[in-house]
Amino acid sequence: MKHDFRTIEKKWQDRWDAEKAFAAVDGSDKEKFYALVEFPYPSGAGMHVGHIKAYSGLEVVSRKRRMQGYNVLFPIGFDAFGLPTENYAIKTGMHPRTVTDKNIEKFSSQLRRVGFSFDWDRVIDTTEEDYYKWTQWIFLKLFEKGLAFRDKTLVNYCPHCKVVLSNEDSQGGKCDICHSDVVQKSKDVWYLRITEYADKLLEGLEEVDYLPTVKQQQVNWIGKSTGAFVNFEVPGTDEKLRIYTTRPDTLFGVTFMVMAPEHPMLDKYADRIANMQEVLDYRTVCAKKTEFERTQLVKEKTGVKLDGLTAKNPLTGKEIPIFISDYVMMGYGTGAIMAVPAHDQRDWEFAKKFGVDIIEVIKGGNIEEEAYAGDGEMVNSGFLNGYTNKKDSIARAIEELTKLGCGEMGVQYKMKDWAFNRQRYWGEPIPIVHCPHCGMVGVPYEELPLRLPKVENFEPGSDGESPLAKIESFVNCKCPVCGKDAKRETDTMPQWAGSSWYFLRYIDPHNTECLADPDKLKYWMAVDWYNGGMEHVTRHMIYSRFWYRFLYDLGVVPVAEPYKKRTAQGLILGPDGEKMSKSKGNVVDPNVVVDEFGADVLRVYILFMGDYEKAAPWNESSMRGCKRFLDRIAGLTDMASGKGETPAITKSIHKTLKKVTEDIENMKFNTAIAAMMTLINDIYDCGKLTNDELGVVARMLCPFAPHISEEIWEMLGHKDLCSLAQWPEYDETKTVDNTVEVAVQINGKLRATVELPLNCDKDVAIATAKADERVAPLIEGKTIVKEISVPNRIVNIVVR
RNA sequence: GCGGGCGUGGCGGAAUUGGCAGACGCGCCAGACUUAGGAUCUGGUGUUUUACACGUGCAGGUUCAAGUCCUGUCGCCCGCACCA
Numbered sequence: 001m002k003h004d005f006r007t008i009e010k011k012w013q014d015r016w017d018a019e020k021a022f023a024a025v026d027g028s029d030k031e032k033f034y035a036l037v038e039f040p041y042p043s044g045a046g047m048h049v050g051h052i053k054a055y056s057g058l059e060v061v062s063r064k065r066r067m068q069g070y071n072v073l074f075p076i077g078f079d080a081f082g083l084p085t086e087n088y089a090i091k092t093g094m095h096p097r098t099v100t101d102k103n104i105e106k107f108s109s110q111l112r113r114v115g116f117s118f119d120w121d122r123v124i125d126t127t128e129e130d131y132y133k134w135t136q137w138i139f140l141k142l143f144e145k146g147l148a149f150r151d152k153t154l155v156n157y158c159p160h161c162k163v164v165l166s167n168e169d170s171q172g173g174k175c176d177i178c179h180s181d182v183v184q185k186s187k188d189v190w191y192l193r194i195t196e197y198a199d200k201l202l203e204g205l206e207e208v209d210y211l212p213t214v215k216q217q218q219v220n221w222i223g224k225s226t227g228a229f230v231n232f233e234v235p236g237t238d239e240k241l242r243i244y245t246t247r248p249d250t251l252f253g254v255t256f257m258v259m260a261p262e263h264p265m266l267d268k269y270a271d272r273i274a275n276m277q278e279v280l281d282y283r284t285v286c287a288k289k290t291e292f293e294r295t296q297l298v299k300e301k302t303g304v305k306l307d308g309l310t311a312k313n314p315l316t317g318k319e320i321p322i323f324i325s326d327y328v329m330m331g332y333g334t335g336a337i338m339a340v341p342a343h344d345q346r347d348w349e350f351a352k353k354f355g356v357d358i359i360e361v362i363k364g365g366n367i368e369e370e371a372y373a374g375d376g377e378m379v380n381s382g383f384l385n386g387y388t389n390k391k392d393s394i395a396r397a398i399e400e401l402t403k404l405g406c407g408e409m410g411v412q413y414k415m416k417d418w419a420f421n422r423q424r425y426w427g428e429p430i431p432i433v434h435c436p437h438c439g440m441v442g443v444p445y446e447e448l449p450l451r452l453p454k455v456e457n458f459e460p461g462s463d464g465e466s467p468l469a470k471i472e473s474f475v476n477c478k479c480p481v482c483g484k485d486a487k488r489e490t491d492t493m494p495q496w497a498g499s500s501w502y503f504l505r506y507i508d509p510h511n512t513e514c515l516a517d518p519d520k521l522k523y524w525m526a527v528d529w530y531n532g533g534m535e536h537v538t539r540h541m542i543y544s545r546f547w548y549r550f551l552y553d554l555g556v557v558p559v560a561e562p563y564k565k566r567t568a569q570g571l572i573l574g575p576d577g578e579k580m581s582k583s584k585g586n587v588v589d590p591n592v593v594v595d596e597f598g599a600d601v602l603r604v605y606i607l608f609m610g611d612y613e614k615a616a617p618w619n620e621s622s623m624r625g626c627k628r629f630l631d632r633i634a635g636l637t638d639m640a641s642g643k644g645e646t647p648a649i650t651k652s653i654h655k656t657l658k659k660v661t662e663d664i665e666n667m668k669f670n671t672a673i674a675a676m677m678t679l680i681n682d683i684y685d686c687g688k689l690t691n692d693e694l695g696v697v698a699r700m701l702c703p704f705a706p707h708i709s710e711e712i713w714e715m716l717g718h719k720d721l722c723s724l725a726q727w728p729e730y731d732e733t734k735t736v737d738n739t740v741e742v743a744v745q746i747n748g749k750l751r752a753t754v755e756l757p758l759n760c761d762k763d764v765a766i767a768t769a770k771a772d773e774r775v776a777p778l779i780e781g782k783t784i785v786k787e788i789s790v791p792n793r794i795v796n797i798v799v800r
Numbered sequence: 801g802c803g804g805g806c807g808u809g810g811c812g813g814a815a816u817u818g819g820c821a822g823a824c825g826c827g828c829c830a831g832a833c834u835u836a837g838g839a840u841c842u843g844g845u846g847u848u849u850u851a852c853a854c855g856u857g858c859a860g861g862u863u864c865a866a867g868u869c870c871u872g873u874c875g876c877c878c879g880c881a882c883c884a
Contacts, residue, residue, distance in 0.1 A: 213804055213879085220803070220880060227884085245884060258884090301882090327882045337884045345801090346882055414883060534878080608825070610812060614805095615877090622812065624838090625825045631840095671814070674824035681824090743820040748865045749852080750820055778852085788864055794819045798864050 001715065003634035005598030009707040013115055021721055022066070022117040024073035026520055033070040034524050035062045036503050036563070038532035038540070039077040039124075041495075042103035044088055047110045048580060049588045049618065050572050053606045057569055057667055058531050059116050060607065063703035064664050066117070067727035073524055074117060075506035077124035078104050081132075082495040083161060083177050086426035090459055096426040100127055110590060115599045115706055117723065122509045126498030131505060132428040133449035134515040135497050138547060140431055140442045141554060147193040148420065150440070155419055157185040162460045164189050166419045166494065169539070184287065187464075190421040190430065190491065194546045198222050198413045201545055210566040211613075214537050221538040223414025228398050230338065230407035232257060232311040235319065237269060241311050244333030244412055248401060249393035252381035253340040253361035255351065257311045257322040258303070260330040261286045266306075274307040279324060286326040301327060301350040314406040315382065325350060333412055345371040418543065420494060423466040425458035427492030435479035435486040444480050452492075466490040499540055500547040503527055503562065515556070522558045530563040537568070567667060570614040572606070577617045588618050600705035601627045607669035607704060629673075630708055632680050633701065637715055639687065640694040649689055650734060652682045653696055657730035660700050669704070676701060691716050696728045744769040745796040746778050754795075762789045769795040 016022065035058040040051055055076075062074040080100045089096040104125060111118065124131055142148040156165040158175035164187060169176040194201075202222050205215050227246035234241050241257060259265065261283040270276050282304045303325030310319045327346055328337050341351035341358040348371035351358050358367055361381045365372020378387040383400065387393035401407030421430060431443035431450040443450050453474045458467045468474055468490040479486035501515070507524045508516035532540075541563075548562040573579060574586025581587065593602045605623040610616030656679040663672035679697070683689050689697075695716050702709035702722050713722035736758060742765060744752040752774040756765055766787050769775055775797070782799035789795045 216804065217879065223880090223883070225883070243884080247884085325882095327884095329883075332883050339884090344884070346884080349882095412883075414880090538879090608812095614813095616812065619812065619826070621838090622826045628840095629825085670812095671824080674814075677824055741820085745820085745865070746852095748863095751852090753820070786864055788819090790819055790865095794865080796819080796864050 001634050001637040001711070003598075003631045003708060005600060005707065008711045009113075009115065009594075009599050012707045012710045013112055015710075016115075016117070016721070016723065017112075017120070019721070020121065021723055022072075022074065022119050023121055024075075024119050025071050026523075028071040030069060030071040032073065032524055032528075033062070033065045034073045034526070034528045035065075036506075036527045036530045037074075037076070038536060039079050039499070039502060040107060041082060041084070042078045042080055042100065042107045043084055044099070044103055045582070046106050047590055049590050049593070049602075049606065050580065052114055052590050052602065053572050053612075054532065054569050055111075055114075055116055056603055056606050057567070057612055057669070058529060059603075060664055060669060060703040061529065061667075063117050063706065063723065064661075064727060066723070067699065067702065067725060069726075073122075073506065074119060075122045075124075076111065076116070076118040076120075077122075077502060077506065078107065078126065079495070079499045079502070080104065080125055080127040081427045081493075081498055083163070083424065083426070086424055086458065089426070095454075096458065097127070100125075113594050113599060114590065114602065117706070122506050124502060124505050124509050126502065127426075129449045129451060130510075130512070132498065134505065135428050135493065135501070136431045136443075136448050136450055137445065137515065138501060138551070139428075139493065139497070140445065140448075142192060142550065143432065143440075143442050145550075147196060147550065148190060149193065150188060150190055152186060152188045155185055155187050155189050156182045157187065157464075158182055162464050163422045163424060164419050166416075166496075166539075169494070189419050191417040192420045192546075194418045194543070195413055195415060197546050197549055198224065198415055200549050201542060204545065204549065204561045208561050208566070209564060211568060214534075214541075214566050214568065217537050218542060221415060221542060223412075225412050225414075227394075227410055227412070228401060228407050229334070229410040230314065230401060232314060232338070232406075234265075234269075234309055234311055234322075236272065237309075239265065239268070240406075241265065241322070241336055242334045243336045243338050244410055245338055247340065247343070247394065248407065249378065249381070249384055249387070249390070249397040250340040250343055250361050251313065251315050251338070251397060251401075252384065253342050253359045254313055254320065254338040255341060255357040255359055256320050256339045256354075258328045258337050258339050258347075258350070259322060259324050260328045260335040261324050261326055262330040263324070263335050265309075265336075266324065269309060272308045275304065278304050279306070282324060301325060301346070301353050303327075303350065303354065305354065314401070314404060321356070323350070323354065331416065332414070341371065342367045343371050343373055345373070347371065415542075418546075420497075421491035422494050423460055423464050423491055425452070425455065425460075425467040425492065427494065428452075428497055429468065430489045430491055430493060432489040433477060433479055433486045434489060435482060435484065437484060438479055438481045438486075440489075441479055441481050441486075447480075450488075466492065468492070496540060496543050500544040501551070503530075503544075504548075504551075504557065518556075518558075521556075525557060526559050526561060527563045529565045529567070531567045531569060534568045537566075541566070567613065569612055570610070570616065572609075573615055573617040575618050575620070580618075593623075597623060597627050598630075598707070600630055600708050604630065604673060604704050608673045610670060612667045612669055626673075629677050629680065630705055632684065633697070633705075633712070634708060636680070636683065636689065636694055636697065637712060639683070640689050640691050640716075643690055644688060645690055645693070646686050646688065649683060649686050649693065651737070652679050653693055654730045654734040657696065657700055657728055658732070658735050661727075661730060664703065673704065676704075698722055699725055699728050740792045742769070742792065743794045744772060744775055745794060746775065747798055748796060751775055751778060756792075759791055762791070765789045765791070765795055766797070769797065 037055045037058050062072050066072045085096050085099050089099050156170040158165055160178045160180040170182040175182055225246055228248035229244055231240035231242050303323045306322045309322050311322055312319055339347040341347040342360045360367050362376045363379055364374050364376030375390055378384045378393055384393050398409050429450045429452055433441045435441050453471050475487050477486055477488050504516050508520045551557045552560050576586055605626040656675045659675040660672045698709045698712040706723055710722045739755050739757055741753050742756050752772050754768050754772050766789050779799050785800050786798040
């Protein structure tokens, strides 16, 4: 048969659709397998091959598991709220709803053309009312529990997009959406108290099977550190200067204090600070610096010494100066530090520049040259003198501070609370009413969804106000508690809201009573295997684990962690080896590939091009090799006949089957395909195979290239779908050879190979090796020092 | 600076975890069939001085045996970054 992909791919896609071949079954007593891929953001550009790679991995695993008898849930949906759509809508004058619908249609048709085995009855769209009703429901629950709150603080603000950004969305001081510089702005914003869950998120990592680097990134992001809070008296005031330190045992080495330029104590005691103008000037300079400038490592320490405020070391009673400097951040710890210049490089540099004393309290370094951060014996430290173990000295210091009432043990996290509102139109409205009498009141549950009003103009206001603020019919409402006039919250939720729980909705996508039926949740959760990009490891994954854990604490979901296993695919690079991007013009459109080579070739090539978890450049001529491979598979149909097994082929099939079965589970798709290529080469060399053997080939190929497999399966006379046929089992005994080729080394150098029976006796192996015509002359007349035999592998004879 | 990963032919990449380096594919060379080939088929293809040779970034070490383990070093990629 000819590999006529243009005809057969459409034919089988239609049949899968018509038979709902890949529908997950509720209430089944089969073992379940929930495979999750990150749902796409449906942009106007359509999909690119990177999307296809991201889904192909679990597509293969899902198809195989289905054939192995699992009840598989492999869903897809669209994460469709967000700025790119809104910006596109503003530019073109189309409504975001229309844009979104168009894009989803485009994405869906592309996905179908590739032949993915998604359950199309469970597709979700985060912008649909039935969906975001439950996003709002979860928000209200968070609000009820005090985990959603408003606060006026310094926030990351993107002047270009006119939105407040979370820390996660402004990494490196650049807006994640438009890449312009983010500025710090004081604003009244919504927060989700994710820090309350920091420990649970950290502990949860112990029970899950994530890639080590994924875990590591999450641990770093949460950034837990333990240490102590210490309160320094500020003579002449009632207030204490509170600092956080991980090394309270170095307190005897403190020679000055540093506050962040924005520290509130400065304003409070402005009248006591003689050089307040200098302080204010410095603050202005710092505020103007971009994040980039502030993080330049090489730059010199700057700062201002406060004239009029000092601090008193609680252990020594010594009075020490207070400085302000921008190397101390308001956003971490208490916004102030105790400086130990002998043992902290930043403090050391600062002390050198401003001429402050440097007192050694840990022996072992040369503090004239640089700060010493290593371990050593404590000196100049009163009751801590003589300690050599860091852990002990820290514990003792905390004990002493606690006794004196001027400090206590403390924990800090790098992770900040999640800034949760956006002043934009295309997002979930935050279901809160501001009542002049009752304060902030949640919209009653029975009124959900709080619908996004249809508007003509969804451009944000120049003052950074949400477009919704201009719609009086939306803003003005009655307070649900007292019934008097009130105003609605007009901000919307960030892009990350809808994706924080989508995997739960797949389980019961049409439920109108709750976000998903508890029995169904109990059956399907947790997600068995989640695959996606490395870029979502610290944002989406942490947010969604937080929401999920919150729902668990509410009793809504059955297990504590949502994802049992997490893997990540590597990027597909452009043919030039660079990251694919529109500006470089090296983006490959999957539609073009499907048109020219077919979906099966695209799928096989993407999985064959390299290690699934690593980046690999696109190479079209390499793809031709995959086309050749599938063409040759199609050609097998002309070779197959009713009977006449060849032992060598039988063995080759079982070996390949074993390899493919195992490799799929380990995401070693490239070697699985390589093994099948070898098998096909073997069959071509042999020139024949039986129909049954061809059936096995079709089934093991099916997860990778399902269309051609179905076609072959049908040609063999099967009425059922190959995609749902039984996965062929390999027979271990048929995968091993009776004889093996064993390498013979002399002094570690390969000199010959000998054919030996499998698991043959060590002595026989060595004897056979020595008798070999190429080996014998080389050991003749030499002293044999040692003989090593590794069964079925190697014989090494050491001679002198 | 800290954390993680990587370095193997002309290219993408394999290597049962210490046991025949280079599977599989691309490319290339030669041949066959062809009016033709960006089609198909067959054979070859790590390097070189063709042999007791050399070869997994480089230099050492451990071992009968090292791409794999250890020490040092160079280079690349990714993440975090004045986190107290």
